[in-house]
Amino acid sequence: MSIAWLQLSREKSRLLVALAGIAFADILIFMQMGFQDALYDSSVLIHERLDGDIFLISPQSTAMFAMKSFPRRRLYQTIAVAGVKSGSPLYLDLGLWKNPVDRSSRSIFAIAFNPKEAVLNLPAVESSLDKIKLTDTILFDEASQEKFGPIGKLFKEGETVETEVRNKRIKVGGLFAIGPSFGADGNIVMSDITFKDIFERDLGLIDIGVVKVKPGLDSASVASNIKERLPKDVVVLTRQEFIDWEKNYWKTGTSIGFIFSLGIGMGFIVGIVIVYQILSTEVADHLPEYATLKAMGYKQIFLLGVVFQEAIILSVLGFIPGTGISFFLYNLTRNATQLPMLMTVSKAAGVLMLTILMCLISGAIAVRKLGRADPADIF
Amino acid sequence: MLEEPVVDLKNLNHYFGKGELKKQVLFDIDLELQRGEIVLMTGPSGSGKTTLLTLIGSLRSPQEGSLKIFGEELNGASKTMQVEVRRHIGYIFQAHNLLKFLTARQNVEMSLRLHKDIPGKEVTKKAVAMLEAVGLGTHINYYPDNLSGGQKQRVAIARALASHPKLVLADEPTAALDSKSGRDVVEIMQQLAQEQGCTILLVTHDNRILDIADRLIHMEDGRLVTNDTLVDTAPVMSTSNR
Numbered sequence: 001m002s003i004a005w006l007q008l009s010r011e012k013s014r015l016l017v018a019l020a021g022i023a024f025a026d027i028l029i030f031m032q033m034g035f036q037d038a039l040y041d042s043s044v045l046i047h048e049r050l051d052g053d054i055f056l057i058s059p060q061s062t063a064m065f066a067m068k069s070f071p072r073r074r075l076y077q078t079i080a081v082a083g084v085k086s087g088s089p090l091y092l093d094l095g096l097w098k099n100p101v102d103r104s105s106r107s108i109f110a111i112a113f114n115p116k117e118a119v120l121n122l123p124a125v126e127s128s129l130d131k132i133k134l135t136d137t138i139l140f141d142e143a144s145q146e147k148f149g150p151i152g153k154l155f156k157e158g159e160t161v162e163t164e165v166r167n168k169r170i171k172v173g174g175l176f177a178i179g180p181s182f183g184a185d186g187n188i189v190m191s192d193i194t195f196k197d198i199f200e201r202d203l204g205l206i207d208i209g210v211v212k213v214k215p216g217l218d219s220a221s222v223a224s225n226i227k228e229r230l231p232k233d234v235v236v237l238t239r240q241e242f243i244d245w246e247k248n249y250w251k252t253g254t255s256i257g258f259i260f261s262l263g264i265g266m267g268f269i270v271g272i273v274i275v276y277q278i279l280s281t282e283v284a285d286h287l288p289e290y291a292t293l294k295a296m297g298y299k300q301i302f303l304l305g306v307v308f309q310e311a312i313i314l315s316v317l318g319f320i321p322g323t324g325i326s327f328f329l330y331n332l333t334r335n336a337t338q339l340p341m342l343m344t345v346s347k348a349a350g351v352l353m354l355t356i357l358m359c360l361i362s363g364a365i366a367v368r369k370l371g372r373a374d375p376a377d378i379f
Numbered sequence: 380m381l382e383e384p385v386v387d388l389k390n391l392n393h394y395f396g397k398g399e400l401k402k403q404v405l406f407d408i409d410l411e412l413q414r415g416e417i418v419l420m421t422g423p424s425g426s427g428k429t430t431l432l433t434l435i436g437s438l439r440s441p442q443e444g445s446l447k448i449f450g451e452e453l454n455g456a457s458k459t460m461q462v463e464v465r466r467h468i469g470y471i472f473q474a475h476n477l478l479k480f481l482t483a484r485q486n487v488e489m490s491l492r493l494h495k496d497i498p499g500k501e502v503t504k505k506a507v508a509m510l511e512a513v514g515l516g517t518h519i520n521y522y523p524d525n526l527s528g529g530q531k532q533r534v535a536i537a538r539a540l541a542s543h544p545k546l547v548l549a550d551e552p553t554a555a556l557d558s559k560s561g562r563d564v565v566e567i568m569q570q571l572a573q574e575q576g577c578t579i580l581l582v583t584h585d586n587r588i589l590d591i592a593d594r595l596i597h598m599e600d601g602r603l604v605t606n607d608t609l610v611d612t613a614p615v616m617s618t619s620n621r
Contacts (some may be wrong), residue, residue: 376439
């Protein structure tokens with residue numbers, strides 16, 4: 001039986017307060033990490049659905065919701081490169097969607113392509129390609145935020161859902177599910193022809209070129225072939241580079257990454273302060289007892305061991321309820337915001353490491369008081 | 380005197396403070412304690428008894444003179460040596476100084492665990508036996524908070540004597556006890572010490588227990604002034620007992 005555990009468990013109420021404090025710090029950290037990862041993950045929800053190996057974008061594009069278009073000609077040049085199987089244009093834009101129920105207008109993200117060259121790897125979209133061949137018919141992302149109206153529910157009830165995008169009349173022809181990102185609260189899919197009508201865009205200028213390589217070929221080497229053939233007014237990215245490019249925008253191009261890192265740091269410091277308070281009170285209260293142990297012939301290192309064991313016991317025990325409550329809060333947030341808040345093993349392991357580190361730092365500050373345990377004082 | 384004394388002090392001086400404020404608290408102490416001897420030390424408060432006890436107990440570093448415990452010179456000894464010596468000394472404090480978060484048995488085990496030669500299984504067995512020896516066989520799983528003053532002091536004695544120390548240092552072990560419990564406590568100490576052949580140095584103000592001593596020493600203003608060897612009967616102490 002370890003002295004550290006006996007000492008901690010003797011005072012049940014103090015132990016509970018300590019565990020609540022650590023759990024609280026862990027929840028703070030978990031929520032910040034959850035939002036941060038949800039942001040990064042949600043920002044590439046569409047990227048991950050794109051059916052391509054190599055992506056062409058304009059060097060002036062910064063993120064998927066802020067694309068600068070480039071000539072479709074570049075895509076046709078790419079198709080001529082050895083190893084390229086096909087290349088399809090993708091058109092993206094934000095437009096105001098009118099909620100058919102309360103008539104309010106909200107910005108929604110439009111994804112458009114030629115229905116003959118489907119580039120979205122979503123069964124629901126693939127099965128509805130015929131529908132969007134009709135002009136002014138779109139597919140609606142039923143995982144979008146609720147403010148766009150109960151489109152999914154109405155459509156499933158068999159009602160004809162008609163509304164306006166950019167003041168142009170459209171009809172919902174089907175549903176799919178991607179979910180909102182921090183850049184866009186909802187998504188719609190349409191054909192390039194419909195897109196041209198609604199957004200009044202020249203189809204000769206595209207936002208993303210989705211390129212597939214021939215089976216069995218390495219997309220990185222094909223990508224470098226393409227780079228050689230194309231002028232510098234187009235950026236050629238492999239699938240992973242494309243995903244990283246988007247995430248990198250959110251991490252470095254905005255203050256969001258900094259804000260979440262700061263939030264995690266705050267949770268960490270709150271944790272250190274709480275654990276330090278508990279441990280230093282523990283040490284101060286037991287100083288005469290520690291001095292007695294020293295008088296009996298225990299070395300300083302034994303007492304250091306006791307305090308650090310207490311720190312580790314506290315961190316592990318506090319982590320358990322902290323993770324449990326965070327798991328619950330993740331579900332709550334996911335249901336409220338549709339953001340992909342996921343409790344992963346790596347995230348939990350990361351927070352456990354942080355918690356242990358947090359408690360060890362507090363322990364290291366608290367043990368300075370141990371020096372005051374002077375065995376000569378106890379007689 | 381064929382055997383080496385357990386405690387051997389020669390010309391021991393000790394000071395508190397530094398520079399201008401330096402004050403001598405022990406003057407020229409010479410003292411030998413033999414194996415199995417029970418020595419009681421009396422003296423008014425502030426006379427330096429506790430300082431002397433902490434020096435002998437290796438809880439304080441000696442400054443001047445010779446301080447040999449179990450034949451080891453402690454003046455100038457390393458920290459490791461000091462700690463090693465402590466493991467062969469049993470301490471009984473005025474306040475029992477038990478670890479509040481441990482039961483009586485666990486408290487006694489703490490002192491046994493310091494001795495690596497005692498196997499883990501033996502530790503509990505010895506602790507229980509020791510508590511039975513001090514008459515607490517029915518209270519081994521009690522926490523100190525649930526024991527009376529006399530019971531706590533008996534646990535402290537069990538803890539001090541469990542690992543068969545060669546020397547027991549006790550500082551007013553009966554001060555917080557009523558006369559009956561105080562008497563019981565010193566008698567247990569005396570009996571166990573005799574069985575184990577250990578030396579006891581006991582600081583006390585308590586006249587009622589002087590008769591257990593083989594020898595009485597008296598301390599006054601940092602000097603040992605009396606060094607009587609008793610012959611069976613307890614003398615009436617007339618020295619100040621402020």
